[in-house]
Amino acid sequence: MTSEQLFIKRLLDAADAKGISKIFSKGEYLIKEGQVEQSIYFIEAGAVRVFHVTEFEEQTIRFGYEGSIITSLSSFITGKASEFYIEALRKSTVKIIQKQLLLEIVNESTETLRQYNKLLEGLIIQQMEREIDLLTESPAKRLQRVLARSPNLFQEIPLKYIASYLRMTPETLSRIRNS
Amino acid sequence: MQIENNKLIDDLLRRMESCKRIVKEFESLPINKLQFKKGERWSALECLEHLNLYGDFYLVEIEKRIITNPRKNVSTKFKSGILGNYFANLMEVKDGKITKMKSPKDKNPSRSPLSITTISRFLKQQERLVTLLNQCRSIDLSKTRAAISLTNLIKLRLGDTLRFYCYHIERHVLQAQRALEEQGQMIRELERRQLGHG
Numbered sequence: 001m002t003s004e005q006l007f008i009k010r011l012l013d014a015a016d017a018k019g020i021s022k023i024f025s026k027g028e029y030l031i032k033e034g035q036v037e038q039s040i041y042f043i044e045a046g047a048v049r050v051f052h053v054t055e056f057e058e059q060t061i062r063f064g065y066e067g068s069i070i071t072s073l074s075s076f077i078t079g080k081a082s083e084f085y086i087e088a089l090r091k092s093t094v095k096i097i098q099k100q101l102l103l104e105i106v107n108e109s110t111e112t113l114r115q116y117n118k119l120l121e122g123l124i125i126q127q128m129e130r131e132i133d134l135l136t137e138s139p140a141k142r143l144q145r146v147l148a149r150s151p152n153l154f155q156e157i158p159l160k161y162i163a164s165y166l167r168m169t170p171e172t173l174s175r176i177r178n179s
Numbered sequence: 180m181q182i183e184n185n186k187l188i189d190d191l192l193r194r195m196e197s198c199k200r201i202v203k204e205f206e207s208l209p210i211n212k213l214q215f216k217k218g219e220r221w222s223a224l225e226c227l228e229h230l231n232l233y234g235d236f237y238l239v240e241i242e243k244r245i246i247t248n249p250r251k252n253v254s255t256k257f258k259s260g261i262l263g264n265y266f267a268n269l270m271e272v273k274d275g276k277i278t279k280m281k282s283p284k285d286k287n288p289s290r291s292p293l294s295i296t297t298i299s300r301f302l303k304q305q306e307r308l309v310t311l312l313n314q315c316r317s318i319d320l321s322k323t324r325a326a327i328s329l330t331n332l333i334k335l336r337l338g339d340t341l342r343f344y345c346y347h348i349e350r351h352v353l354q355a356q357r358a359l360e361e362q363g364q365m366i367r368e369l370e371r372r373q374l375g376h377g
Contacts, residue, residue, distance in 0.1 A: 027292075033299055034206075053296050055303045056235055085296065 004122055007115035008069060011097050012042060014105055020096040024048075024088035031086050037075035039096045043068045046092025047156050050084050051164070060164040061130075065156045073123070089157065139168045140176050180259035184320055187257055187338060188312050191345045195312070198352040199305050202227065205298055208359070214293065215362050221288065226355035227301045228288035230348055234304040236328045237344045241311050244325045244337055248318050257320040263339025266327070270346035277354055283329070308345075315341065 001009070015021070021044070024030060030048060031037055041048075043064045050062040050070065061084070064070035075082035076099065088094075106116045129149070136142045143166060147153060153162060154177075163173040205213060205223060216222045221229065259267070320338030327335055327343065335343070 027294065029295075032295065053299045053303065055238060055300065055307050058296060058300075 003115040003118045007112065007119055008042070010105055010112065010115075011102065012095060014101055015042070015095045015097045018101065020098070022094050022096060024092045024094060026088055026090050028088050029085055030088065030094065031072050031075075031082055031084070033083060033085055034081050035075075036079055037072040037082050039098050040069055040071040040076065040102060041086070042095040042097065043070065044093040044095055046094075047089045048086055048092060048094075049089055049157070049161050049165075050086050052084050058164065059167075060161050063150075063153070063157055063161070063165065065152075069119075089161065134167065139166065139172055142166050142168070143173070143176055180264055182257055184255040184257055184316050184318075184338075187320070187342075188316050191341060192309065192312055194345055194349050195305060195309060198348055199302065201352055201356055202298060202301060202305075205355070205359075206295070210295060212359065212362065213295070213298075215358070217358070217361060217365075221354065221358065222293075223355040223358045224293040224297045225288040226351045226358065228293050228297050229282065229286055230351050231297065231300050231304060232286045232288065233328060233344070233347060234301075234308070237340070238304060238307050238311065240326050241308075241315075241337070241340065241344075244323055245311065245314050245318060248323055250317070253317065253319045254321065255317070255319075257336075257338040259339055259342075260321075260336045262333065263335040263343070266335065267339050267342035267346055270343055270350060272346070272350050272353055275353075277350060277357075286328070305348075312341065 024046070030041055033053060041064070043066055045066055047063065047065045048070060049060050050064075050072065051058045051060045053059075062070065064086075070086065072082040072084045072086060074080075075084075106112055129145075133142055133145055136145060146162075146166065159173060160170045163170040166173065205227075213224045214222050216225075315337070318337065320341070321336050323337040324334035325337045325340040327333070327340060
């Protein structure tokens with residue numbers, strides 16, 4: 001196991017001990033815009049998306065499926081109102097790990113602190129990948145990049161949300177896939 | 180109709196402020212209440228989504244007219260055009276009466292189930308509109324023309340477009356409010372009858 005996996009296992013054991021697990025039905029929100037994020041979520045089963053609402057559209061920025069850890073990160077860190085929604089895309093079983101519990105585990109030992117750092121570093125690297133995605137002009141290349149890191153995307157997530165994530169219309173996405 | 184730019188904008192801003200206050204309160208209501216439909220009539224969320232679809236057109240159009248505006252010999256008095264005045268008056272709610280109107284197919288919101296994000300999008304559009312209205316204070320609202328969503332054959336004076344658009348928002352926010360009120364009355368009536376039987 002990598003140190004990130006060790007850390008996540010430690011988190012889940014703690015969450016199990018406290019027994020905070022919840023089932024969200026399709027369309028339910030884990031968090032809404034304006035609320036302060038108090039938790040991180042481990043997706044045991046199902047799929048969720050993180051999105052931002054603008055005047056003109058809903059912009060999907062991230063997905064979570066079985067085995068993912070997800071949260072409205074900026075709100076979780078700063079304690080300010082979330083600018084994002086997290087929505088269950090189908091019936092999803094979610095383990096909820098509250099900030100307090102997370103911090104207790106992080107501060108247990110230098111080892112857990114190191115593991116937590118690894119987890120955050122991983123997140124930063126993912127964000128940089130995403131930044132390159134958004135700077136990639138060709139829609140086909142954007143799709144290739146995403147499929148390279150998430151080969152099962154189309155099995156997990158409805159097409160219209162993938163299109164939103166890739167900043168293209170569902171029509172364009174269908175065309176690229178079929179060509 | 181003839182009016183100082185600032186007076187017109189202040190009036191429209193006041194109307195939009197009151198719309199915002201009303202819709203803000205929707206945020207705390209349960210989703211099934213917001214989605215509730217009485218027959219063919221629109222739910223509260225459908226009223227707001229209808230406005231969002233209009234906003235997609237008008238916010239872009241108004242912004243374009245502001246940006247491309249030549250700022251010389253600006254008159255800050257607005258004189259309404261005949262057609263523009265007619266359309267704006269048609270939209271305005273008078274004495275709290277909402278006259279029935281048919282809405283164009285592409286602005287019909289009853290196609291997909293709507294969620295709480297409809298409210299959030301509406302409030303963001305309102306924020307944008309307030310900024311645009313304030314920018315309009317120093318623009319010639321009579322000489323500047325703007326398209327309307329109904330047809331691309333005519334353009335209206337920007338001041339009339341603003342009036343038309345804001346009155347339209349007021350109309351459907353009121354409609355949304357009424358949809359919720361009627362529902363409250365129906366529930367109370369049902370409760371009363373049940374009590375009567377018990």
